Amino acid sequence: MSSIVFERALEKGASGERLNRDEVFAVASARTPDDLALIGKAAYQNRLKRFGDKAAYVFNLHINPSNICEGGCRFCAYSAKVGDSNAYSLKEEDILADVKRLKPSEVHIVGGLNHEWDYTRNLELVAELHNLYPKLHIKGFSAVEIDWFAKTEKISEEEALSGLIKAGLNALPGGGAEIFSKRIRDEFCPDKLNQKGWVRIHQTAHRLGISTNATMLTGLGESYEELVDHLMILRDAQDESGGFSCFIPLVYQPVCGEEREITPPTDHLAIIALSRLTLDNFAHVKAYWPMIGLDTAAAGLYWGADDLDGTLGEEKIAHAAGASTPKALAREQMEETIRLGGFKPFERDGVFNNRNSQI
Amino acid sequence: MTYPISIIPYANMAPFIALGPPRGCKFFSYTPRQSTIALKEGKIWAAPIPVGDLPAIENNVTIVGNLGVAARGAVKSVLLFSNRPFDEMSAAKIYLTDQSSSSVRLLYLLLGYRLGFDRLPLRTAYREEADGELLIGDEALIRAAKAGNQYITDLADLWYRIHNRSFVFARWVIH
Numbered sequence: 001m002s003s004i005v006f007e008r009a010l011e012k013g014a015s016g017e018r019l020n021r022d023e024v025f026a027v028a029s030a031r032t033p034d035d036l037a038l039i040g041k042a043a044y045q046n047r048l049k050r051f052g053d054k055a056a057y058v059f060n061l062h063i064n065p066s067n068i069c070e071g072g073c074r075f076c077a078y079s080a081k082v083g084d085s086n087a088y089s090l091k092e093e094d095i096l097a098d099v100k101r102l103k104p105s106e107v108h109i110v111g112g113l114n115h116e117w118d119y120t121r122n123l124e125l126v127a128e129l130h131n132l133y134p135k136l137h138i139k140g141f142s143a144v145e146i147d148w149f150a151k152t153e154k155i156s157e158e159e160a161l162s163g164l165i166k167a168g169l170n171a172l173p174g175g176g177a178e179i180f181s182k183r184i185r186d187e188f189c190p191d192k193l194n195q196k197g198w199v200r201i202h203q204t205a206h207r208l209g210i211s212t213n214a215t216m217l218t219g220l221g222e223s224y225e226e227l228v229d230h231l232m233i234l235r236d237a238q239d240e241s242g243g244f245s246c247f248i249p250l251v252y253q254p255v256c257g258e259e260r261e262i263t264p265p266t267d268h269l270a271i272i273a274l275s276r277l278t279l280d281n282f283a284h285v286k287a288y289w290p291m292i293g294l295d296t297a298a299a300g301l302y303w304g305a306d307d308l309d310g311t312l313g314e315e316k317i318a319h320a321a322g323a324s325t326p327k328a329l330a331r332e333q334m335e336e337t338i339r340l341g342g343f344k345p346f347e348r349d350g351v352f353n354n355r356n357s358q359i
Numbered sequence: 360m361t362y363p364i365s366i367i368p369y370a371n372m373a374p375f376i377a378l379g380p381p382r383g384c385k386f387f388s389y390t391p392r393q394s395t396i397a398l399k400e401g402k403i404w405a406a407p408i409p410v411g412d413l414p415a416i417e418n419n420v421t422i423v424g425n426l427g428v429a430a431r432g433a434v435k436s437v438l439l440f441s442n443r444p445f446d447e448m449s450a451a452k453i454y455l456t457d458q459s460s461s462s463v464r465l466l467y468l469l470l471g472y473r474l475g476f477d478r479l480p481l482r483t484a485y486r487e488e489a490d491g492e493l494l495i496g497d498e499a500l501i502r503a504a505k506a507g508n509q510y511i512t513d514l515a516d517l518w519y520r521i522h523n524r525s526f527v528f529a530r531w532v533i534h
Contacts (some may be wrong), residue, residue: 140526175475253388254387254388254391254392255388256368256388257387257388257389257393257397258387258388259387259388259402260387261385261386262366262385262386262387262388263388264379264380264385265376265377265378266379293373293377295373295377296377331425338510
């Protein structure tokens, strides 16, 4: 693509200027190798201005209290129904034992929509975590879960959020956005909280004083227009409420035998770069390594991302490396991956401050 | 025309996934056994096929050089998990993976060599009744990290100790 619109978009994006919709589309739809190289370069220049040669990771723990879910999202490989052989529900003492053992900077709590881990039980977990570890950054509950809590408790979304914030919740993760396209949502998750509801809950959270993340799930057959629509909705919402902290591009993992293409790494990088160039009002863009792989995530740092997300819990990343000393290797693996991308790693806290910055 | 290529969903395909498909190709996710079926049905153009399935399709495909999936010694992802040592599996029941035929054939040969082909264990369709379970790929890797008190036999390692040779699990073929 050699159009004037495309070239203007790259020039503006590289310097951090806002792109209009046509310019965003020009970048989104440019996928030749030469175009991708130019997009990557523009995104790199943008992130260099913002963050220099540094990239962050966090020592965090994912807590998934239960995978039992009454939702029916077709793309979900995590959920189970009551009685399924793979259904599980954790106990509080096991969750607290993991937090005590690992001492993460941040916990990321998300789970299925069920009555076993209901609002009250989750509220009590947050309160207990905050009581035991006042400095722990507690990020939890997607907008979809907040919507579920409000409906099942027959309270407002604001009341549900306020209760959790009072108990110690610091942030919402960005899950549940999937892709805002009604066409795709109707096919894959027709009963899920819709785009308007998702944005409303996040903006309510911003109004109540906590930051939230945002995501976009690709790989479901979305068009370039649908990609652009999603990003523009988020950008407009951020202009209004200002509380989004980080944007995380996610990608659908096809099930074996499903006749759907595995997204190639160049597409992951293109989306990361597009995000950086479009979301001028989002501070952070993440290269989410659990979905795109450590190698592609390292490259993503050059393509506009400034954060690699976390260790998730030492056994996951340690398992990937076959480590016998998981905790130390988890940090080492993250730092090595960031260096592989050509950047200087630093461990951050839940609000993106350097945990080890010198006074 | 776009050429669909099967990529089996295990860690050993990570280099291919990291590099991405060649121009004009797309990657699709199939288990080893699904890859054989998809190749026969014309849904894919290239795949790493279990060597156990090659005889059935070798007239329809071209083996690509010396490219495949092999291990010299322990492979760590083709494992028999059992409640007793491998050499005591005669009267046992084993639950088998349906994802690969090469691993099942390898297990058959190893059990035959060690126990005698007239003293092979039985196959069960019920996981909960099994004294042993054959797993491959990432599922095997993950289970091994949590195995606890189970016995774990690395089939490629056992093969190497018996024959002092590598074991080839799969060969890349094109239609």
